[in-house]
Amino acid sequence: MQMQNLTTSHQEPPQSQETESLVQRLAGPSSGKAGLAKDQTEINRIIADVSKGSKFYENEKKKDRELTERINKVLKTRDEVVKGVDIRKVEANVDRLLAEMESQRDLTQTIVHVDMDAFYASVELLSNPELAGKPFGVGRGVLTTASYEARKYGVRSGMPGFIAKRLCPDLIFVQNHFSKYMDMSNRIMAIFKRYDPNMLPAGCDEGYLNITAYCEEHSISAEDCVREMRRIVFEETKLTVSAGIAPNKMLAKICSDRNKPNGQFHLPFDRKSIVAFMHDLSIRKVPGIGRVNERLLESIGIKTCADIFTHRVVIALMDKQFGLHFLLRTHLGIASNEVQPIQREERKSIGAERTFPPLDDRDKLLQMLEHIASELESDMSRNGWMGKTVTLKYKLDTYQVFTRAKSLTRYVSSKQELFSIGRDLFVAEGHVKVRLIGLRVTRLKDLRAPSPAGIKRFFESANSSPRKRQKLGSEGMRDEIYENDEQEKQHMDAMPGFYEHEEAMHHVNAVEESEDDQRGMVAEKSRERPRPPVSAPARPLTSLVKLEDVPRKISPPKPKPLGRERSKSDVGQRSKDPYFDVPNGKQAQVCPICSRTLVTDNQGLNAHVDFCLSRSAIQEARSNGGGTSADKSEHTASAKPPFGPTLNGWDFLMAQKETNPRTKDKKRK
DNA sequence: GTGTTACGAGTTG
DNA sequence: CCTACCAACTCGTAACAC
Structure with a gap:
């Protein structure tokens, strides 16, 4: 619902590049949504006008700039990567992959x-x-939805109330x-x-x-x-x-x-209809492709699913960035047809967070945090979870978001523990002005045994909707912070959908203890790892220094996906660029898909040597064993389709040619 | 070498 | 008049510690 308001841009007109793409960004999912809006550009203009100058706006501007930069890099990479490869061959290989996918198409399920x-x-x-x-909107500070009449004015879910009011007085x-x-x-x-x-x-x-x-x-x-x-x-x-x-x-x-x-x-x-259907479909309509990927793809000329085919060679050569496998499937209109309720075990984290008027009073913030800890506690106990890693998240008044995590050797779930860990993490950040603070727990342990009869586990009690409940409950301290907690309520109601359901589904099974699985007990030591010495200044700096102004050495930039620059904590550590770190290959061969040089190490793992794969990626692939997450090697989807794959590029390759028999062994590990 | 930790980004509803 | 832009979750990636 929301803030995809910041959609993307098309080729921005030369005049004020930034502004153009920004205006779009600030505007709306519009591009996709059905029959709304009188005049979208007018609406966009109003939205941009209203937002102008706000911190939010500034932050969007910055993000927009970063994206643009990232796109430039992608384009550059493309130009390099295309050099010297046998286009025909790549094409042929991709086509083979396509044919393979096609043969897997399943039309039997409705x-x-x-x-x-x-x-x-x-x-x-x-x-x-x-x-x-x-015309009416539901919600106050942020609309959770809008009536169809309101939508005609450009009012949308996720839109801040004051902007909606401007669009539709x-x-x-x-x-x-x-x-x-x-x-x-x-x-x-x-x-x-x-x-x-x-x-x-x-x-x-x-x-x-x-x-x-x-x-x-x-x-x-x-x-x-x-x-x-x-x-x-x-x-x-x-x-x-x-x-x-x-x-x-x-x-x-x-x-x-x-x-x-x-x-x-x-x-x-039937295949024909499906392919025709996809042909003119904007990639933005594809679940899993959000505004960032839309822009990224657009930059290499892909706007519709038909364009995927046209540009398949580039995608193949830059699989890592774009996700060849996923896009090809999308082009063909192939995706998972598996329908079954989400299983409880699939949960990976649980958390709570809260937005409020920017605050820099440490005590108040800690109160806030404590409050969140107690919410989280009840959420967790209500649903039977404990976890080993606690992550603090906060957003500065500039809308910059940070997370800080701490892993423990034991499972926790009590308010006390959550709060004290969170507090330590937060205090270490120094003096900050914050508009959101939250806690999340990961590496979960399920206190409710895997139910033997997994059937009735969902939906029985959807109204146990914990999040809401809690928030409605105990609000002692809040009143001190909120003038009126109107806005607050509003957040409570903000986005109930999915999670509430999931919780509900999870709600059923009886609580039974399972032995403490010690699997994760190993790296005890590493958990104690001190913060990187230099990293302190990297924290969002309090005072007057705007983050962007801080010299790199001290405050390294946030990593940017394409060629990551290294995150804060890495400062002063290794100096080589791991991105171009070439693994120690034992044998080289030509990649059957893209014809680049392919190195196979003694474990049978493959990597292209001209770009992308770092040693750790290889390691990860190796430790991944099963090859599920799509063999972190190349030629596998990096774009994460929400609809599970049936076959991935690499498997296909491996199946195709008997190369690397060891790969299999190793993978079975 | 393996396993683990940490953090930002991205998507969704 | 002013209002003041979400929450929850997953993933990829890099570095660290034995």
Whole structure:
């Protein structure tokens, strides 16, 4: 929902480059969204005007600049990488990969993505019919959603209230009523489950279903089935749903947007139609491609999924940056069609954070932090988690975000421990003016044993929605900090969707202790590792020094993805650039995909030597053993599609040629 | 060499 | 009048410590 407001730019006109792309950035997801807006450029202008000069704006400007820089590097890399390679050959190899993917295409499952129309707004409408036909937004400081009338003015979810008001002076603000949404969500999901008990909720207002079996059993067509489902939802709740029917999740999701308010779209289940469908599709529509990747891809000429094919050679040569595998699949319209509820075990972290009016009073901030620690504690105990790494996160009033982590030898979850660790981390930062502070715990241990009967584990009690509960609860200190906690409530209600559901799903199993798995006990020593001596100044500097002004030596820049410059803590450590660190190859060969030189080390791991792969990457690949995360070697997707792959580029290669028999052994490790 | 820690970036709803 | 731009989560990457 939100702040993708800062979409991207097209080739910015020469005049004021920055401004152009910035204006777009500040503007809106517009590019994608269906039928809104009178005149998007006018809207963009207003938004830019209103934001002008704010800290937020300045920060966006900076980020925009950084992105532009990053793009330039990408282009440069491209020019280098293209030199001297046999384009034809690369092309042929990619085409082979494509053919292989094509042969894996599965059209047997009927997947549906259902998506409620303006969910919160619709729910509000039910209890307040007065609002019918009027432009209104739900939420206060930040809108969680907007009625369709409001959208015509360019008002969107995630937009700050004051900007919305500017765009639409008559805008009515309605408060969030969270529990209502949750109740409604439960009712709706229950209906969906009649069609697929195994459905995958993906937020409180949407989900994926596999209706293959249902249609079969009831001898009904997919379209009729979905129509009926939508009708029933409407009859039972008076809310409308849109749906997409397709052979996999990605396509279904895109399709559900096609006839958005209260409609459905069925994509024919044949290769030709699918490829045609993808042909003109903006890559931005593809789940997993956000505003940054959109711009990155655009810079090499890719705007639509058809362009992926056109530029496949460059993508192959720069797999690392773009993710060949993922993009090829996208081009073909191939993605996962697996639908099943999220399993509890999949959770990797749990946290809490809070935004407030910028504050630099240490005591108040610590109070805040303590409060967050206690929220987190109850969240964790309520849901049965403990964890070994605690991460502090804070955002300066300049919107710059930092995280600081501390790992422990034991699992923690109590407020006391969380707070004291968080406090230490925070205090070490010195004097800072902050607008957000939060804690997150990772390396989790699940206190609720893997349930033997994993079936009933989801959704039973969705209203246990912890986050909200807590926040509504105990707010002793808060009043001291907040003039009125209106805004605060607003945050509480800000984005309930997904996580609440997940929590809900997790809620069920009985608590039972599992023995302390000591797997992670090893690096005891390393945890005690002192902070890099030089790093202190690297912290966000308090006082008057703006971060950008701090000389590099002292405050190294944030790493930039393409050729990472090394993060703060690295200052003064190694001096070589690991990015170009060439592994000690035992044998070299020609990469079958891109024809660059390929080095294979004595462990059977492969790397291209002209760029990208560092030793640690190799190490990681090695330690990854299974080759799941897509063999960190090259030619695997680096873009992380939310829809799981079925085959990755490297596997394919390996299967193709019997090279490196050892690779396999090693991988099985 | 292996395993671990730390931090920024990116996406989503 | 002023209002003042999210939260949760995952991933990739580099460095450290034995």
